[in-house]
Amino acid sequence: MRPFDGRRVLLGVTGGIAAYKSAALARDLTVAGAAVDVVLTRSAREFVGTITFEALTGRPVHDQLVAAGHALDHIRLPREADVLVVAPATADFIARAAAGRADDLLAASLLAAGDTPVLIVPAMNDRMWAHAQTRQNVARLREIGYHVMEPETGMLASREEGSGPGRMPEPSTIRAHLARLLEPASVLGGTHIVVSAGPTREALDPVRFLSNHSSGKMGVALAEAAWRRGATVTLVAGPLAVEPPTGPQLVSVETTAEMADAVRAALATADALVMAAAPADFRPRDVAEQKIKKGAASPTLALEFTTDILRSTRDARRPGCVVIGFALETQGLEAGARAKLAAKECDLIVANGVEAGAGFGTDTNRVTLFGRDGAREELPLQDKRDVADAILDRLARLLDGR
Ligand code: CTP
Numbered sequence: 001m002r003p004f005d006g007r008r009v010l011l012g013v014t015g016g017i018a019a020y021k022s023a024a025l026a027r028d029l030t031v032a033g034a035a036v037d038v039v040l041t042r043s044a045r046e047f048v049g050t051i052t053f054e055a056l057t058g059r060p061v062h063d064q065l066v067a068a069g070h071a072l073d074h075i076r077l078p079r080e081a082d083v084l085v086v087a088p089a090t091a092d093f094i095a096r097a098a099a100g101r102a103d104d105l106l107a108a109s110l111l112a113a114g115d116t117p118v119l120i121v122p123a124m125n126d127r128m129w130a131h132a133q134t135r136q137n138v139a140r141l142r143e144i145g146y147h148v149m150e151p152e153t154g155m156l157a158s159r160e161e162g163s164g165p166g167r168m169p170e171p172s173t174i175r176a177h178l179a180r181l182l183e184p185a186s187v188l189g190g191t192h193i194v195v196s197a198g199p200t201r202e203a204l205d206p207v208r209f210l211s212n213h214s215s216g217k218m219g220v221a222l223a224e225a226a227w228r229r230g231a232t233v234t235l236v237a238g239p240l241a242v243e244p245p246t247g248p249q250l251v252s253v254e255t256t257a258e259m260a261d262a263v264r265a266a267l268a269t270a271d272a273l274v275m276a277a278a279p280a281d282f283r284p285r286d287v288a289e290q291k292i293k294k295g296a297a298s299p300t301l302a303l304e305f306t307t308d309i310l311r312s313t314r315d316a317r318r319p320g321c322v323v324i325g326f327a328l329e330t331q332g333l334e335a336g337a338r339a340k341l342a343a344k345e346c347d348l349i350v351a352n353g354v355e356a357g358a359g360f361g362t363d364t365n366r367v368t369l370f371g372r373d374g375a376r377e378e379l380p381l382q383d384k385r386d387v388a389d390a391i392l393d394r395l396a397r398l399l400d401g402r
Pocket of ligand 1: 275276277311323327328
């Protein structure tokens, strides 16, 4: 099933140069399964054509508040939609929406949105975004209950290099926010979840390090899914081999000690910790200040253990904080997992064996879950995103039981 199958999206486009990106958004959502009804403002039509959107969505485009035979589109369209998104939303549109105007089809549709979630995606010159009047208008929209995305910093669609935020986020980012708004209410909504991902690196000298094959895929899938379910997510990650997700706040670290500090700091407000990272367990006892040269004798590395992050943060957890650890075992899966469950004081351990299609770097994983209550549950070999969803279902139950 595609993520937007059976969903209806009302996409409002206002008159900014970034409107060309909305065509990509309309296509992206349509390919993902959504029925996309596009509403163009009068000035949007100066930037992009009706035909473009009709061709991309396979549906008629709307641009008139009062059109023969369609006098009630501003009531019908929002009522039929599962979510409304205005992208790009210009400074002028934001001002009109904040004032509750209903002088065109899009503004009137917002007023008729009822309980349907509304996502506003601002795009404008960085100075206009920073203006006190725009700040006030945006604050008003948020007060009303609209979700307003933060624009990005970087080159504006007008090819000007904005020195502050103003640029419209990419269609994939907007799509992730829409998926979040379409997600049914979950106990994870409003919670703070800390997820760790990826390997850590321990330097030998300025150019070499000890690490492992972790890609961070499992942790990123967990962070992404927790955010989609409405949680505020802190993703503490070592060097990732995959793109970091949209939504979670990324804290990038290098060493196990840095990861331990970042996890500890985030735990101050956390309702749950999911420790999917593969921190390096050893580090060189001495880090050479200069590159180690090839000498006559073969070199010997003296190693020492790094901090066990899960164990060391037992005292940093708030009462009721749910803790999920992972265990990678090449033999004695159950005994190893249960020992880690107890020693690291976890509520659940997600155990991995080593086999083809599971573990480091793959897109799929086969895990067995061991609960503090003695439960044991084997999950099938599946995509890491499905494994993440299964783990979060268990996390939701554990949070619910608190
Ligand atoms: N972990 C941790 N700090 C470390 C190493 C691991 O917090 N320095 C966490 C992992 O993120 C995982 C769990 O502990 O959630 C188990 O990791 P694993 O590598 O399976 O076990 P180790 O504790 O490292 O034990 P061993 O290598 O002896 O199996």
